[in-house]
Amino acid sequence: MTAPYDEWFGPDAFDATYGYDRKALEEVGAPPEPAGFAEFWTTLYGRARAVDPAPVTRQVPGRPGLHDVEFTSLDGVRLGGWLVLPPDGVAERALVVGHGYGGRDEPDLELVPPGTAALFAAARGLPQRGLVPGIPAVAAEHVLHGIDAVDTYVHGGCAADVWCAASALLALLPQPPDRLVFVGGSFGGGIGALALPWDDRFDAGALHVPSFGNHDLRLTMPCTGSGEAVRRYVAERPEAREVLRFFDAATAAGRLRIPMVVAPALWDPAVPPPGQFAVHNAIPGPKELVVFSAGHADYPDEAADTERYLDAIRRLLDA
Template sequence: MTVETIRTHDFPFDPTHGYDLDRLLEVGAPEPPPGFDDFWRGRYAEARAVDTAPRVGTVEKERDGVRVHAVSYTSAGGFRVGGWLTVPADGHVTRGMVVLHGYGGRAAVDVPLPPPGTAAIWPCARGLGTRSLDPDIPPVSAGHVLHGIGSRESYVHGGCAADVWCAASALLELVPPAADRLALTGVSFGGGIGALALPWDERFARGALVVPSFGNHPLRLTLPCTGSGEAVRGHHARHPEVTDVLGYFDAAVAATRIRVPVHVGAALFDPSVPPPGQFAVYNALAGPKELFVLAAGHFDHPGLARDEARLLRAQREFLTSEG
């Protein structure tokens, strides 16, 4: 497949950062900080001990053979997460899915819907719109990405990973057949958080990450962007010691611990999430993996609709594969 080359843009920096595909495929993961695995196993154990007490609302809508409900559940620290639950209208569930969103949050269930027979939970990560807003957590990416960043224990991304694990617990309590072939999907912010969550939770059978964020923080800190990474770069300039915390929340380091099959859509050109960080996540994956190369992420271009349709087909084939 020929990938479109993006040549025209108005950004004051090059969103490829000078990397072509060959060079992107060579980007690695940094070394893990001391106690990386123990830290995450501890966070996971805490999340699995939570009584998620899920509550499901009445049907908000029904379309394409799927019923959409409001849902809420308790996550780590007692945080009540809101979102949506989608289930087949005929009640026949053959698989489950936790669907994560980008840093803009979400206001509704995304389209297109997951494969037929899927029961899915669509959480809004803590502090983000529209159903998990909190007065103590900034709802905009530039503030959210810095919330609690002073220590690994308080950093909001740890809580967001717990929201993923607790989402899976809530889904499996509400729809037990969803435990069969449970998958995790995430875009941008959700792709990075998904990579942080996947290694520790044996319930997930496979994953699909699109333009994943938070890969290779030491490299990201050198690359200008229009996304949340720019807020982190600015904070790092004033507080260089933050690198000690960021090491525990590096999606590429976490990917070295992921052994289930993962599909990654990574972009050659992306003003919001620097492509080298995206490819660092893909390159570091320790298990079976499949790459779909996008011309661009977070950028409108003539081939966007075609790329999105091809990516969706590739993802669905990967997620429904029996292999």
């Protein structure tokens, strides 16, 4: 590695730039859509929009404006999360917030500016509020659940969870917000890229170190994240590669027309940076690039990078 990464992470850490400098990262492309791509996703979206989310909330004791929430997603899956409401209950803007592959224990309130409602929704199978019998909660197993067929792969259900979370949030607000925005990182960023092109209720989105971008490249790159389980699985069962073509975040990003903020990292051992940049590069619509020095790691410049990302999200909400 080269400075500053050898100073930050030690000379013995593997090169999580994967040999790509920024110029090379900004040139990474996306795989083409497989036949039937749009039909699959529009059909799945139609099924999810037909779901009555039946949201139920409960005030969190001692925390004004914060509520536990439960709602129904596709196939009758009941999911949980947290609802944040402005003190007067009137939200000018609304956020659906995803999470990483480790799940979520608490809402990240720094993402929610004044006058904004937010639903921090769990994805099916993931801790703690999305646990579902039959779906593994461990990332390396969850990422393989149903991978042998397009119609059963768990990431389709996770995208539907985003759409149903939006339905639940909108149902809980006394009046429609002026703006609905999705924010997600890592696993949540990749799922967001898959979900957003099909749902015209969303006005904008922000994706931090998004996963699942350009599986053609990801499958050649050992990593410490969920992609390693997929890489090993496909090496033994190459037919699964055809399923993954329908769940490539960079391929889906090619259909994004709403304003987007994408925050990929230059160094990341969990989600290889070329896949992250592939998501950004594929977006044909308006977009802002906020580059992090590293992802899935603590480093000296992290606070400054995070503040730039939060500023970009605030601009999305205020646009």
